[in-house]
Every structure is written in C-alpha cells, then in structure tokens.
Amino acid sequence: MEQLHELLQQVIPDGERVLTEKADLASYSYDASFGVYMPEVVVQPLSTCEVAEILKLANKHKIPVYPRGQGTSLSGGPLPVRGGIVMDLSQWTSKLEIDTENMLAVVSPGVTAQAINNAALVHGLIYPPDPSSMNIATIGGNLAENSGGPKGLKYGVTKDYVIGLEVVTPEGEVIHTGGKTMKNVTGYDLTKLIVGSEGTLGIITEAILRLYPKPQATETLMALFDDIIDAGRAISNILSAGIIPAKLEIMDKASVEAVEAYRPTGLPTNIDALILIELDGHPEAIKDEIKRVNDVCLQEKARSVQIAKTAEEAAQLWLARKLVSPAIVRVKPTKISEDATVPRSKIPDMFQRLKEIKQKYNIDLVVFGHAGDGNLHPNIIADERDTEEMKRVEQAVEEIFQAAIELGGTLSGEHGIGTLKAPFMEMELGAVGVDMMKRIKQAWDPNDILNPGKIFPEPNQRFVLTND
Numbered sequence: 001m002e003q004l005h006e007l008l009q010q011v012i013p014d015g016e017r018v019l020t021e022k023a024d025l026a027s028y029s030y031d032a033s034f035g036v037y038m039p040e041v042v043v044q045p046l047s048t049c050e051v052a053e054i055l056k057l058a059n060k061h062k063i064p065v066y067p068r069g070q071g072t073s074l075s076g077g078p079l080p081v082r083g084g085i086v087m088d089l090s091q092w093t094s095k096l097e098i099d100t101e102n103m104l105a106v107v108s109p110g111v112t113a114q115a116i117n118n119a120a121l122v123h124g125l126i127y128p129p130d131p132s133s134m135n136i137a138t139i140g141g142n143l144a145e146n147s148g149g150p151k152g153l154k155y156g157v158t159k160d161y162v163i164g165l166e167v168v169t170p171e172g173e174v175i176h177t178g179g180k181t182m183k184n185v186t187g188y189d190l191t192k193l194i195v196g197s198e199g200t201l202g203i204i205t206e207a208i209l210r211l212y213p214k215p216q217a218t219e220t221l222m223a224l225f226d227d228i229i230d231a232g233r234a235i236s237n238i239l240s241a242g243i244i245p246a247k248l249e250i251m252d253k254a255s256v257e258a259v260e261a262y263r264p265t266g267l268p269t270n271i272d273a274l275i276l277i278e279l280d281g282h283p284e285a286i287k288d289e290i291k292r293v294n295d296v297c298l299q300e301k302a303r304s305v306q307i308a309k310t311a312e313e314a315a316q317l318w319l320a321r322k323l324v325s326p327a328i329v330r331v332k333p334t335k336i337s338e339d340a341t342v343p344r345s346k347i348p349d350m351f352q353r354l355k356e357i358k359q360k361y362n363i364d365l366v367v368f369g370h371a372g373d374g375n376l377h378p379n380i381i382a383d384e385r386d387t388e389e390m391k392r393v394e395q396a397v398e399e400i401f402q403a404a405i406e407l408g409g410t411l412s413g414e415h416g417i418g419t420l421k422a423p424f425m426e427m428e429l430g431a432v433g434v435d436m437m438k439r440i441k442q443a444w445d446p447n448d449i450l451n452p453g454k455i456f457p458e459p460n461q462r463f464v465l466t467n468d
C-alpha cells in the first residue's frame with residue numbers, strides 16, 4: 001500500500017489529490033445503488049497525462065482501477081468491488097467549449113450535462129440528453145452508462161450526441177475516436193463501443209458532443225386516467241398517430257400520492273395514473289398536435305386533458321415528475337430503482353405484468369418514468385432491515401426482468417448492468433452473446449484491471465439485495 005501511494009505521488013505530486021484517509025476512502029465506498037466496498041486509495045487526476053501514467057502503473061502491478069464520476073450510478077458501476085484505486089474524474093471540469101460554427105461542445109469528463117446545456121443555451125443551442133441527475137452526474141458517467149432522460153423519446157440518448165472521444169486504454173495508451181465531423185466511417189466505430197461500456201474498456205478524458213438549435217416553442221399537457229392500462233394505450237396511440245412529443249412521462253397513483261405528501265404541487269390523487277406530455281417545435285405545428293393528443297387521450301378514456309397555461313405552470317408539472325424519486329423514499333427508506341424497458345407497443349402489457357407482480361409479492365411498487373420510449377421505472381420501496389420483505393423484493397425484481405425480456409424488451413434502458421444486473425446477462429444475451437462481449441473486454445484489457453467485477457457475472461453469482 002505504502003509503495004503504491006509513493007508511486008501515485010510521483011504521478012500526482014500535488015499531495016491533496018491522492019487520498020488515503022479512512023474517512024475519504026469511505027466517501028468513495030458506495031454509489032446510489034447497493035453494496036459498500038472500500039478502495040485502498042483514491043486519485044483525482046486533472047489531465048490525460050496523469051490518467052495515462054496511473055493506468056500504466058496499475059497495469060504493470062495488476063492493481064484494479066475503478067473510474068468514478070459523481071457516484072450516482074443505480075447499478076453499482078463505480079463500486080471498487082476488488083479494492084485497489086478509485087479514479088475520481090468529477091474534479092476535472094476545466095474544459096467546456098462551445099463551437100457554434102460546428103454546433104458542437106468539447107468537454108472534460110467531470111462537466112455536467114446541465115452545465116453543457118446552460119452553456120449551449122447562451123448561443124441559442126441545446127444539449128438534449130436530460131437524465132434526471134443531470135445537474136450532478138458527470139458527462140463521463142453519462143457516456144459510460146449511455147444515460148438518457150425524458151427527451152430521449154424525440155431526441156435520443158447520450159450515444160446519439162457523441163461524435164468523438166479521447167480515451168485512455170487500460171494499458172495507458174491515449175486514443176482518439178471519431179472527431180468533429182458529422183460523418184465518419186473509418187474503421188470500427190470505437191466511439192459507440194466505449195459509450196455504454198461502463199468504464200470497463202477505457203477512461204474517457206474528453207468528449208465532442210453535438211448540439212441542436214433550441215426549439216421555437218414548447219407546450220405541456222397533463223392527461224388524467226382512472227386505469228393505468230388505459231394510460232399505456234394512450235401512450236402507444238399518441239406515438240402511432242405520428243406525434244413524437246419531446247417528453248412523454250407517466251406517474252402512477254402511488255408516485256402522485258408520494259409527491260403530494262412530500263411537497264404538494266396540486267396534482268390530483270384520486271386517479272390511477274397521469275401522463276405528462278411536452279410538445280415542441282413550430283407554434284402552429286404544436287397547436288395541431290395538442291388537438292390530436294387531446295383526442296387520442298379522450299378516446300382511451302382519459303378523465304380530462306389539461307394544458308399548462310403559463311411557463312411557470314408547466315415548470316411546476318415537470319418539477320412534480322422530478323420529485324418522484326426523493327418523494328418515494330419518504331414512504332420507506334430503501335429504494336430499488338429498475339429500468340426494464342419494453343418495445344413501445346408492449347407498454348400496456350408491461351403495466352399489466354407489473355400490476356400482477358405487485359399483487360403476487362405484496363410489495364410497494366411505484367411506476368413512473370419515460371413511458372414514451374418504453375423505459376418504465378418500476379421502483380420498489382422497502383426496508384432493508386426487513387429480511388423477509390427483501391426476499392420478496394428480490395423475487396419480484398427477477399420477475400420484472402423476466403417480464404421485460406419475454407415482451408421483447410431489455411434488462412436496462414439506461415441505468416446499466418454494473419454489479420446488480422450481471423446475473424441476468426445470459427437471460428437476455430445468451431451464452432454466446434456474453435462470450436463475444438467478454439472477448440472484447442479481454443482484447444482491450446488483458447490484465448483485467450479496469451473496473452473488474454462489472455457487467456459479467458461471477459461464477460454462481462445470484463441477484464441479492466441482502467447479505468445472506
């Protein structure tokens with residue numbers, strides 16, 4: 001340990017950026033999911049050269065390195081499950097350049113998506129990916145998890161905006177993928193391979209991101225339903241009517257009640273579900289779309305459809321949606337946040353399956369999320385100290401994954417696999433699919449030093465949320 005500390009201090013002579021105090025290490029031992037793992041040392045590099053030197057050192061001595069942004073991962077992504085070095089990239093925020101001519105942003109790994117969007121807005125541009133954690137999570141974390149948000153429906157997710165990366169390989173080599181051109185088909189698309197690789201193939205040290213013109217106008221609507229299955233049908237039918245809202249989110253009764261109990265925003269609690277819709281574009285086109293959305297919702301038995309009259313009213317509705325996560329943990333302390341995703345046409349079927357699972361396991365299941373792209377967020381709220389309840393929760397989560405895959409969907413739409421979902425990888429990809437991914441990992445990282453213990457299941461690894 002002492003020797004490692006000394007070697008790291010040679011790379012980062014500024015003593016304050018190599019942390020070994022127990023209290024510091026403890027701060028890096030958890031993320032927003034489950035599990036606590038202490039690292040041996042934390043480093044906070046501020047340049048590509050420092051990252052490269054640290055990785056060369058780690059690779060030579062076969063020490064695990066765990067890249068970390070702000071630790072908001074919901075799947076265990078940055079947890080140092082085999083000890084070693086945590087590489088905290090959240091402090092590295094020095095570059096945020098807006099290239100208006102090419103409509104691009106060039107950024108350091110620690111910058112937030114919120115900061116990128118704010119800087120773009122000054123020039124009449126936007127950076128559309130909008131994970132709910134965008135004001136705290138880093139772009140490095142967003143890229144590594146391929147994060148998305150409500151706007152994913154119309155504008156796509158992080159991978160749709162990155163056209164170039166600077167990456168340090170596990171062996172400490174610096175590579176540049178893609179560039180500033182909109183088109184690039186030279187060789188394999190390593191940019192897209194790195195995006196979503198959850199910090200297992202390389203450390204992202206710089207990114208080139210596309211920006212879009214800010215839409216001329218936006219309007220927000222809220223439709224109230226007495227049955228969540230009808231809400232699911234309305235969502236499918238809005239989309240099949242050829243309308244692509246900027247956002248199309250759902251909140252079930254439990255999430256509405258939780259928000260109203262936490263910070264009342266005036267949402268009606270005597271409903272089964274509501275959908276929030278944001279339309280954007282040319283004002284005349286929006287007028288027509290509002291009428292059509294209204295008709296579809298009423299056809300699917302919506303109790304009413306309301307249009308926000310002012311920007312403040314619209315902001316209040318979207319705030320309510322953002323408050324769901326903090327609100328539901330007031331009900332019970334442990335939140336298991338899933339993001340199983342299904343094809344859009346299967347949204348009503350998934351709601352039906354979730355209803356059945358909730359009853360079968362007698363769990364507190366709250367459903368909200370990016371319903372428009374099939375990326376629901378079934379959240380289970382429980383109490384970690386209640387072992388019997390946690391066992392029921394584990395079984396329910398397994399059944400949620402099964403339901404999503406049986407309906408042609410996926411384990412994760414945006415939160416990643418990390419440690420938590422690794423046991424289910426074969427269920428979705430098959431043995432050969434997982435093996436092809438493992439071979440890619442071995443080719444990039446022959447000594448398995450970068451974020452080891454993630455994505456791929458350990459032998460006999462089971463899905464557990466409890467210690468026994």
Ligand SMILES: Cc1cc2nc3c(=O)[nH]c(=O)nc-3n(C[C@H](O)[C@H](O)[C@H](O)COP(=O)(O)OP(=O)(O)OC[C@H]3O[C@@H](n4cnc5c(N)ncnc54)[C@H](O)[C@@H]3O)c2cc1C
Pocket residue numbers: 031032066067068069070071072073074076077078089109130131132133136137138139140141142143144145146147148149150198199200202203204205325414415451
């Ligand atoms: C309240 C809340 C709301 C959330 N809402 C959303 C949402 O709407 N949509 C969504 O997609 N996610 C959401 N998340 C999950 C999480 O915020 C995202 O996954 C986010 O992108 C993680 O960023 P981070 O900086 O916290 O990264 P971390 O959690 O620190 O790390 C995430 C992964 O990225 C890797 N990593 C980090 N930086 C780098 C780098 N520079 N190079 C290589 N690998 C790196 C880590 O090793 C790890 O595997 C939410 C989380 C919370 C707590």
